[in-house]
Amino acid sequence: MDELLQQLNHVRGIGGSMLLSAEGLPIAAALREGTDENALAAAAGVLMESAARLGRHLSLGGIGSLSTAGDQGALLILAAGKSWLAVIIDPSANLALLQLEARPFVERISQRLTL
Amino acid sequence: MESEIERLRKKVENFPSASSYNRLAELSRLAGDDGDAERVCRKCIKEFPRNGQAYVILAEIRLAQNKKPDAVQLLQIAIERDPRSYTAHRLMADLLIADGAKDQALAHLRQIVTFKPNDPAVSARIVELEGKPGKPADTAPTVVGGAPVARRAIPTAGATPATPAQAVASTQPSALPARPLPATRVSALDALCAESGVSGALVADGSGRTVVARKLPAAQEELLAALASEVVRNGAAALSTVGQDRLSTLTVVGAQGQMMAFSRDQRLTVIVLASTQVRPAMLELRARQVLIDLGAG
Numbered sequence: 001m002d003e004l005l006q007q008l009n010h011v012r013g014i015g016g017s018m019l020l021s022a023e024g025l026p027i028a029a030a031l032r033e034g035t036d037e038n039a040l041a042a043a044a045g046v047l048m049e050s051a052a053r054l055g056r057h058l059s060l061g062g063i064g065s066l067s068t069a070g071d072q073g074a075l076l077i078l079a080a081g082k083s084w085l086a087v088i089i090d091p092s093a094n095l096a097l098l099q100l101e102a103r104p105f106v107e108r109i110s111q112r113l114t115l
Numbered sequence: 116m117e118s119e120i121e122r123l124r125k126k127v128e129n130f131p132s133a134s135s136y137n138r139l140a141e142l143s144r145l146a147g148d149d150g151d152a153e154r155v156c157r158k159c160i161k162e163f164p165r166n167g168q169a170y171v172i173l174a175e176i177r178l179a180q181n182k183k184p185d186a187v188q189l190l191q192i193a194i195e196r197d198p199r200s201y202t203a204h205r206l207m208a209d210l211l212i213a214d215g216a217k218d219q220a221l222a223h224l225r226q227i228v229t230f231k232p233n234d235p236a237v238s239a240r241i242v243e244l245e246g247k248p249g250k251p252a253d254t255a256p257t258v259v260g261g262a263p264v265a266r267r268a269i270p271t272a273g274a275t276p277a278t279p280a281q282a283v284a285s286t287q288p289s290a291l292p293a294r295p296l297p298a299t300r301v302s303a304l305d306a307l308c309a310e311s312g313v314s315g316a317l318v319a320d321g322s323g324r325t326v327v328a329r330k331l332p333a334a335q336e337e338l339l340a341a342l343a344s345e346v347v348r349n350g351a352a353a354l355s356t357v358g359q360d361r362l363s364t365l366t367v368v369g370a371q372g373q374m375m376a377f378s379r380d381q382r383l384t385v386i387v388l389a390s391t392q393v394r395p396a397m398l399e400l401r402a403r404q405v406l407i408d409l410g411a412g
Binding site: 015016034035036039040043044046047050051053054055057058059060061062063064065066067068069070071072073075088096 | 366368
């Protein structure tokens with residue numbers, strides 16, 4: 001799994017990635033030095049839990065992805081089976097394009113998780 | 116959060132202050148312990164009887180228990196104790212709007228304008244209400260502005276209620292001249308909602324309350340504002356763990372629809388519900404215009 005994340009990080013514009021459980025616990029991580037993987041996993045877990053609640057109450061259906069962007073980059077979180085793949089996006093990168101590029105990795109991760 | 120709660124508990128034991136009590140009660144609520152939050156508020160009221168915020172927190176607890184009339188009574192007391200309580204006036208206005216008492220709600224919002232004249236959320240809400248027909252106020256307003264009042268019993272969970280509109284008549288602030296934004300300032304929101312695939316949108320303030328809404332059923336309005344604001348807060352927290360301090364956009368894509376949020380400083384957030392075919396980038400410019408028009412761009 002670490003290897004898959006390393007490969008994903010080679011995509012231009014991606015500054016790190018992590019796989020976390022639905023409970024917000026880190027499963028695998030390939031993050032830049034200085035990024036606290038436990039803090040990121042916990043915050044992403046809480047975020048996805050609140051997003052799922054919003055989806056339930058407003059009939060949006062199951063949440064497939066969430067992206068949140070600031071002035072200095074973005075965080076993209078994609079459903080990978082019952083887990084979440086969090087991808088840190090550099091500020092100059094095209095979020096939509098990277099979302100497409102990350103899809104095949106999501107499929108591979110989902111397959112591995114179901115093995 | 117638990118350690119912060121413990122720290123505050125020790126603080127209120129050794130060096131009690133109204134603000135520490137308020138913070139402790141709020142954290143207890145966030146931790147899901149409304150019983151503890153209520154105990155903290157009651158203790159605070161004993162020690163600091165003029166602390167209006169404790170009554171506001173109690174009112175929020177009653178609202179969570181679906182005891183709206185009790186909440187209204189508590190907000191009345193909060194306003195009596197602290198006539199410049201922003202949260203008490205805002206919450207009271209929201210309850211009155213839900214009750215159809217538009218004029219009384221407007222009076223509370225105008226009261227806020229007297230001590231916080233440049234609040235875009237309040238100004239926009241005034242504009243919204245002035246353009247919306249509603250029940251006229253059935254009682255002539257009277258001033259409460261800071262006058263000493265007799266101490267009232269705090270409504271308990273089982274207290275019997277008047278309707279919110281009747282209950283507030285005695286504490287209705289005087290009708291003061293508003294300084295509303297021109298109605299054109301919310302026209303950008305109409306333009307956003309006219310986009311194909313958009314099922315509705317609203318502007319929420321930092322507390323997750325609706326400022327202006329379009330094309331959304333009233334029941335969905337409050338729910339969307341509260342839930343989306345929570346997601347935005349959590350999104351900002353997640354961003355901060357990767358070294359980013361300011362959230363500008365957030366998109367949640369579900370199988371049957373998506374929610375987009377556009378913010379500048381989280382003071383005001385434009386929240387849009389749309390079909391999955393809508394591209395967030397397409398709506399971003401319009402949403403930014405809404406924020407600019409409301410003074411939060």
